[in-house]
Amino acid sequence: MRSLYGKFIAMTAAIMVISGLIAFLAVNTYYHQYLKGQNDEKNMTIAKSVASFIQSNEGLDLGDYLTTQSAVGYKLYVVNERREVMQYGEPFRVENLAEKAIDQVLNGDVYHGMRDLPSETFVTGFFSNESANTVGVPFDYKGQAYALFLRPDIKMLFTEVHYILGGMVLVMAGISLLSMLLVAKKLIDPITALTAATRKVGEEQFTGTLSIHRRDEIGQLANSFQQMTEKLSENDRIRKEFISDVSHDFQSPLLNIKGYAQLLLDDQLSEESRKSYASVIQSETERLSSLTKQLLLLTSLDQLSSPLEMKTFALDEQLRETVRKYRWLLEEKEMSLSMDIDEVRYTGDPAFLEKVWENLVLNALKYTELGGAVDILLTEGDNDITVTIRDTGIGISEESIQRIFDRFYRADDSRTQETGGTGLGLSIVQQVVKLHGGTVDVVSRIGEGTSFTVRLPKL
Numbered sequence: 221m222r223s224l225y226g227k228f229i230a231m232t233a234a235i236m237v238i239s240g241l242i243a244f245l246a247v248n249t250y251y252h253q254y255l256k257g258q259n260d261e262k263n264m265t266i267a268k269s270v271a272s273f274i275q276s277n278e279g280l281d282l283g284d285y286l287t288t289q290s291a292v293g294y295k296l297y298v299v300n301e302r303r304e305v306m307q308y309g310e311p312f313r314v315e316n317l318a319e320k321a322i323d324q325v326l327n328g329d330v331y332h333g334m335r336d337l338p339s340e341t342f343v344t345g346f347f348s349n350e351s352a353n354t355v356g357v358p359f360d361y362k363g364q365a366y367a368l369f370l371r372p373d374i375k376m377l378f379t380e381v382h383y384i385l386g387g388m389v390l391v392m393a394g395i396s397l398l399s400m401l402l403v404a405k406k407l408i409d410p411i412t413a414l415t416a417a418t419r420k421v422g423e424e425q426f427t428g429t430l431s432i433h434r435r436d437e438i439g440q441l442a443n444s445f446q447q448m449t450e451k452l453s454e455n456d457r458i459r460k461e462f463i464s465d466v467s468h469d470f471q472s473p474l475l476n477i478k479g480y481a482q483l484l485l486d487d488q489l490s491e492e493s494r495k496s497y498a499s500v501i502q503s504e505t506e507r508l509s510s511l512t513k514q515l516l517l518l519t520s521l522d523q524l525s526s527p528l529e530m531k532t533f534a535l536d537e538q539l540r541e542t543v544r545k546y547r548w549l550l551e552e553k554e555m556s557l558s559m560d561i562d563e564v565r566y567t568g569d570p571a572f573l574e575k576v577w578e579n580l581v582l583n584a585l586k587y588t589e590l591g592g593a594v595d596i597l598l599t600e601g602d603n604d605i606t607v608t609i610r611d612t613g614i615g616i617s618e619e620s621i622q623r624i625f626d627r628f629y630r631a632d633d634s635r636t637q638e639t640g641g642t643g644l645g646l647s648i649v650q651q652v653v654k655l656h657g658g659t660v661d662v663v664s665r666i667g668e669g670t671s672f673t674v675r676l677p678k679l
Contacts, residue, residue: 228404232397260335264355266294267370271359282361290373297351297369301326309373313349317369321356325367331356334371347374410438414445421449424456470511473504511644528569528655530679535566535573535605536598542577543596549585553592561598564605567679572652579645580609580672587670588613603678604658610671616664624662625650649674 270289274280283306286296290309298306299322321331333354354369410432432442480497483489489497539561550557584594588611597608616624625646649672653660657677664670 228408229401232400232404236393236397257335260332260355263334263370263372264330264332264357267355267357267368270370271357271368274359274361278362280361293373295354295371295373297354299326299367299369301365310375312351315351317351317354321352322367325356325358325369326365328358330358331367331369333369349374407438410434410442414442417445417449421452427453470508473507476504477501528572530567531570532565532567533570535564535607536561538570538574539577539596539598539607542574542581545578546581546585550594553585553588553590555585555588555591556593557596558593559596561596562600564598564600566605566676568656568676569652572655576649576652576674577607577609579649580674583645584609584611584613584670584672587611605676605678607674607676608671610669612669615666615668616662616670617666621662621664625660 274282274285286298286306286308290296294308295310295312296306296308297312297317298308300306303322317333321333325331331354333352333356337348337350337353351369354371356367356369359366359368413432432439434442480500483497484494484501540559543557543559549555581594581596588594592612594612595608595610597606597610599606650660653674653676657679659675661673661675662670663673
């Protein structure tokens with residue numbers, strides 16, 4: 221596979237060749253359409269002035285005069301009525317002047333060979349060194365008819381100025397090509413660096429920084445790539461932590477189940493111990509089931525890129541139904557519950573929002589001591605609705621508040637083991653609320669309680 225640098229060189233050379241060819245064809249067309257006739261008329265005027273001068277000066281030495289004219293840049297082809305040919309200046313490369321043209325001029329007519337030369341290219345049109353590519357005029361000298369055929373001597377027309385201009389064009393072309401190569405290298409070097417960095421990312425090597433400092437599109441691409449690499453590195457770290465946390469959370473109950481199952485194999489085990497061990501196994505199984513369900517829910521939330529399944533439903537009824545599910549826990553812990561709920565109809569995904577209220581209400585009940593209180597408020601504003609769930613529980617430290625929405629994070633690991641938490645509930649809450657365009661705010665004090673406030677915009 222050819223490198224981009226090689227392709228750029230090939231494309232530059234091809235563009236130069238093609239542009240030169242197009243320019244040549246354009247100039248050629250312009251010459252044939254406009255300049256060819258003008259060139260013929262210009263040289264015809266010169267030829268007539270030469271013939272007129274000869275005829276008006278009877279004592280003129282024809283040979284010397286014509287030699288002088290050829291010296292200033294013309295090729296002269298003279299034929300007398302006896303068909304004797306005299307040439308002055310450089311000889312023509314091709315002697316193809318037709319006898320008909322000679323007779324035509326000797327008979328007093330003019331010959332437009334430049335204008336009528338059947339040529340298709342600029343080179344053979346303007347530079348063609350043929351005797352047919354001339355203009356012809358008649359003149360009389362000492363009582364004898366002559367035919368004078370004239371054209372410019374191209375070699376003599378190329379003076380020092382023309383060579384200087386030609387040299388300038390060549391130097392400009394060379395400098396332009398060299399400059400393009402240097403610019404191409406400057407453009408391609410960072411792309412090469414990006415390619416190498418991309419290869420490393422493909423091998424899951426997310427470390428290192430790109431030393432590309434530009435303000436153009438390549439610089440923007442490098443900055444975006446660097447940000448992407450940093451994000452991938454962070455995602456890779458989170459993924460590994462996630463796997464580690466999941467493994468730990470599955471391993472602990474599995475070890476408990478395995479250990480107590482082995483104990484149950486003891487034939488000498490009392491019925492009371494058997495029931496106790498079976499209860500632990502059942503509890504750990506339920507814990508695994510809950511963890512699996514929440515992991516599946518998080519996975520579905522992560523993959524959710526299309527709009528939610530929006531429905532308009534009674535949000536106040538959904539909150540009341542959530543509280544009814546956990547009425548037994550309220551009574552068991554002898555807790556008081558107050559509900560200040562407006563009648564609100566909201567358009568959102570009821571299945572996902574139900575998980576939000578379940579997690580927040582269950583957390584409030586689990587982390588509140590016996591005889592505590594839970595308050596639930598639902599208010600409707602002009603542009604949003606607000607749900608506040610407040611408890612008088614153990615509270616959350618200021619340091620932990622910054623991380624409570626991280627997956628598998630537990631503010632108090634020992635306390636979580638008691639309550640059976642998975643560390644995924646608040647992650648689910650935040651993600652569902654975010655998908656609805658809302659926010660979750662937390663206010664908490666250790667030993668005083670916690671308040672979660674969910675604000676959802678009206679969609």
